[in-house]
Amino acid sequence: MKPMAGKIFFTAVSVLYPFIVFGGIKLWGLSPRRISLVLLSLAFYYFLIFTRSKTGSDRGRNAVLALLVLACAVVAFVADNIFFVKFYPVLVNLSLLAFFGWTLWKPPSFAFRMANLADKNLKNSASYNAVERYCKKVTIVWCCFFIFNSIVAALTVFIGSDTVWSLYNGLIAYILVGLIFAIEYLVRKMVQSKMQSYVPVCDLELNSRPAGALVSFDAGDSSANKTWGDFVSDVSKVRYYIEARENVPWILHCEDSYYFTVSLLAMLQSGRKALVTANRQEAFIKEIKKPEYGFLTDEPFSASGDATCTATLIQDVLNCAENAGELKFGKFDKSAAKMVMYTSGTTGEPKAVAKLFLQFENELFELVKVFGDDWLNRKVYSTVNHHHIYGLLFTALLPIATGLPFRRHRIDFPVELFSLADTSAVVASSPAFLKRLSLETDRPAGFRKFKFAPIIYSSGGPLPEDVARKANEITGFWPMEIYGSTETGGIAYRQSKNGPVWTPFEVCKMSVAEDGCLNIKSSYILEAEGFTTGDLVDLYDNGRFLLKGRSDSIVKIEEKRISLPEVESRLKQTGLVADVRVVPMVGKRQYLAAAIVLNAAGRKQFEGATKLSINNYFHDFLLKFIENTVSPKKWRYLEELPQNTEGKIRMRDIQALFNLAESPNFKILKFRKEPGVWTGKVVFPASSDYYDGHFPEFKLLPAVAQVDMVLRFARNFLDVPKNITKIHRTKFASPILPDVPVTVKITYDAKSAKVTFSYTKAAEAMGDGEKLLSSGSITMIPETKNPEGAKNA
Amino acid sequence: MSDLNNRIKEVIIESLELEDITPADIVDSAPIFGKNEKGEGLGLDSIDALELGIAIKDKFGVSFSSAKEETKKHFASVDALAAYITEHSEG
CATH class of the missing domain: 3.10.129.10 (Hotdog Thioesterase)
Structure with missing residues (x-):
């Protein structure tokens, strides 16, 4: 007999076993001894499977099953007793239970193995993790069923008649199995419809979403709502407009997130490079704009004394009948679509960073994979600027790719966040905003508490733990921090309640560069050598890491190396300092200077003291730890440190203070x-x-x-x-x-x-x-x- | 307070661009570099010493020996510095 035919034959025997036994007893009047020969042949079959099993667990399971079936068959044969013949279905159920249970113990679970076999592309899907969790549940359900079925099968052996036994094991049990399959199928469809309908931005088409699906909205003004139908038609109009012109590339600045997303998508789909700038100061635009460049914006712009430096208002483009026509909307080549972003300039002047859309697309995929499940049926709000990479990804591209509606205007004031108490929201925020939120004591009338905790992300700089804790007290969600930069995109994430260690996104491969700084390679960094940040790092074996400050925070003062964060943390060690920045200065000599914000204890201790005596206090304290040369020479005591609009404290602002x-x-x-x-x-x-x-x-x-x-x-x-x-x-x-x-x-x-x-x-x-x-x-x-x-x- | 002492203090403050300190804050007998057991002293460092050496030389026309210990003694305090300048200046 050929192996395949044998497999089918024995599977049929195994499945039809209850009827064969029933027929043997009732119809053909065979003795239990003769019927036990069927069982014996099944035992032999399992033995054959055992010899061909490759993995240890398979071998063990089939060996045990073969032995047990053999034991039943032998006992039934010797004793000529039907009781042991009927034990077979119980053994099969227990064997399946053992196998399914084993895959729960040692994932991937059985159902997930099947799902991967059925869909070879599953591992490249953004919902991979969600499917894995779902399959685990399905496997658990099957285990429960096998336990139940083993018990019932055993009961039919012990107390049921031959008819009851064969009816249950040969029919009812199979019907139950079929029912579970059917119910699971329906549940799966329901879950899938609830899963994020993620479509890569470059693959969006006219019918990617229902025409009536909400894309964008504004606070308390339903006339500002935009549906997928509006979105497609608006993108099409902008495409008609820019494709009819020779301008390349296009500068883009829109305060309204909806106009911004429409314009950006039109430029990408039309193959026009987009220069995305948060700064639309006349001087800056003049600096970057050449006469052939286009400039699309949503607020009137004019540059005095330069007739070529003009802008197109997107509102005019959308209102102009000339731009209507057969809808232009569809896929584009993500590897050819180009963009330029400008850094916010924490450490220096704003810098242009060239990007391929491919980089954003790869990062979106990763973000959906890690966070996507949490966003189900939520709306997206923002307190940050979508012209910078983090805002762009979280508040413009992600909503479009996942079909979540986003608000057209930023939340500017912390108190406004309370209006989201009854909404399930995703909020892309920053340390600057959350810091102000934590100090906000006003509550709008009628506010009690957040009914749905918003999911809050924070990026742009480290979020102090006390601010995160306070945000959690207020909203019920401990903000999720994202670590990244314009050059690298998102690198890692953490919730500081779980400690200061960062977990990298799966596609990010971390290493430590020669100078002790973090190097990242990922699918959204194009350079083969990766990107080396300016952040000093402790890298652990599992890829997680701890940031230890910026490398430019190590300076040389008259040939002596000193870490600015170290001086800062020593000053905080006095217990008198709420906030401090130490900066290097160059005058006749190089020296450090410290800008200090005293805390309540500090203000109390130094009440009425001369500035010189406060300086001396800190100087003397520092000399216990560091050399005199690298101890700050100049001091300023402020009420708070200067922050820019992005909430960043810039070294050059502090240096200007000392100048x-x-x-x-x-x-x-x-x-x-x-x-x-x-x-x-x-x-x-x-x-x-x-x-x-x-x-x-x-x-x-x-x-x-x-x-x-x-x-x-x-x-x-x-x-x-x-x-x-x-x-x-x-x-x-x-x-x-x-x-x-x-x-x-x-x-x-x-x-x-x-x-x-x-x-x-x-x-x-x-x-x-x-x-x-x-x-x-x-x-x-x-x-x-x-x-x-x-x-x- | 002698006039010379006061001038020395002004030179120290000016040449080293010291902030938050006036001649009156400088104790004549206290160390210029580091501090004494009473916690008095300007607490200047070795880089300041180089700078100050040049400034004193320029303003008062005195030079210092290259023997380190010797020089260190002259810079022990404003008083010591004043004594050295009085002794070595021409007139």
Whole structure:
């Protein structure tokens, strides 16, 4: 007999066994001894399978089954007793139970092995992990069934008649098996429909989603809703517009996430390179835009003095009938679609980073695989800018790829987050926002608690654990941090409640570069050698890692190496410091400088102390641990450290603070620097020289001192030229008094060389807002930016 | 406080670009580099020493011997420095 035919024959015998036995007894009047020969042949069959089994577990299982079946057959034969003949179905069930149970113990589970055989592409699917979990459950259900069936089969042996035994084991049991298959099939369909319908962005087509499916929405304004039908038609219009023009590439900036996503997809599908910029300051656009470039945006833009520097408003494109027509929407080549992103510039000037869409697509796939199951039926909200990589991925591309609706406008204020209490939401956020959320004490009327904990992601910098804990207290979700950069995309994730160690995304291969920095290779980093970050790392055997600070945080001060984070953590060790940044400075010599925010204990300890004595306290403390040369030489005590709009503390802002020499005449309590704008909280002590010569009994800050301070701040923080042409429109409405903190806001418009300033003061009565003390503007003489020419002169 | 001592203190502050410190904050007898057991002293480091050496030489026209121990003694305090300058300056 050929092996295949034998297999079919014995399977049939095994399946039909209850009927063969029944027929043998009832119809043909065979003795149990004769019937036991069938069992004996089955035992022989299992023995054959045993000899051919390859894996240890298979061999063991078949050996045990063969032995047990053989034992039953022998006993039945010798004793000529039908009881042991009928035991066969129980043995088969127990054997199956053992096998299924074994695969639960040693995954992959049986059902998942079958699923992988049935679908060879499963391992490349974004829902791989979800399928695996589902199959495990199915396997458990089968195990439960085998336990039940073994018990019932045994009962029919012990107490059932021959008819009951054959009816149950030959018919009912099979019907039950069929029922389980049917129910499992229905459940699987239901689960699949609930699973994220992930479609790679480059594979999206007209009918990828139902026309009525919600794509985008806005707070409390259902007229702003956009469906898949709207989306497809809008992308098509933008495609008609840009394909009819020769402009290449296109600069893209849209505040509205919907317009942004429409424009980006149109550019990708039309094969137009997209330059995605968060900065749409006139000067920056002028710098990057060549005449042949297009510029698509959703807010009016004009550049004075440059007729070629214009923008197209997306609203005009969508309203223009010329761009309607047969819908243009479909797949594009992800390996050919090009983009440029600009870094936010934590460590230096913003830098352009070229990207292929392939990189984003590969990363999306990874994100869906790891986080996708948690997003079911949620809506996507954002507190971050979608022009940077993290916002782009989480709040524009992911929703489009997974079919989750996203909000068109960012959440700007922490208090707004409470309006999501009854919504199941995914929130892409940042440490800056969550920090402010943790300090937010206002609750909107009617707010009790979050009914559905939002899933909060945080990226852009480390999220302090106390902030994460507070966010968890407020929302019920401990924020999931994503570690990555514009150059690398997402690298790893963590929830700090589980410790500070990062878990890399599966496709990221980690190693340590020569300088101790983390190197990553992944499917979304194109360079074969991977990308080496500036982050120092401790890498563990399982691929997980701990970040130890930036490598540029190790500096040399007069030939001595020192880690800035080390000095910072030593200062925090005093227990008097809430926040601190230490920066390297170069003057006549190299030295370190420390900007410190004292905590409550620190403020109490140093109340009324001179600045010199506070400096000495910290200096003496540090000398226990580090050499004098690398101990900070200059100190500033602030109310808070300066953050930019992305919530990052930039080294150069702190350095600028130290470039302005400390003076007994004024003190900067805190400040913030944005492009072209400097805002500082400043106090002028009663001891200040500026009050001299005016009214000794009633000291107030003279106008000339106010203007002089504006110029000093402007020159130091905003790179304003030295010389003045004209001071105009200056009003001094209210006096600035000694020791009363005031807010100085200075803006500098490089084009008109004009400095505008205002001094304001928080009004005494609560809720009165600010009181304007003085304001005005000054025109500077622009400096010729031609050092070569100056040399020749 | 002698005039010379005061001038030395001003030179120290100016040449080393010290912040938050006035001549009145500097104790005449306290160490310039490091601190004494009373915790007094400017706590300057070896790089400051090089810088200060040049500044004193420029302002007061005195030079220092290359013997390290010797020089160190002259820089022990403002008083010591003043004594050295008085002794070695021409007139």
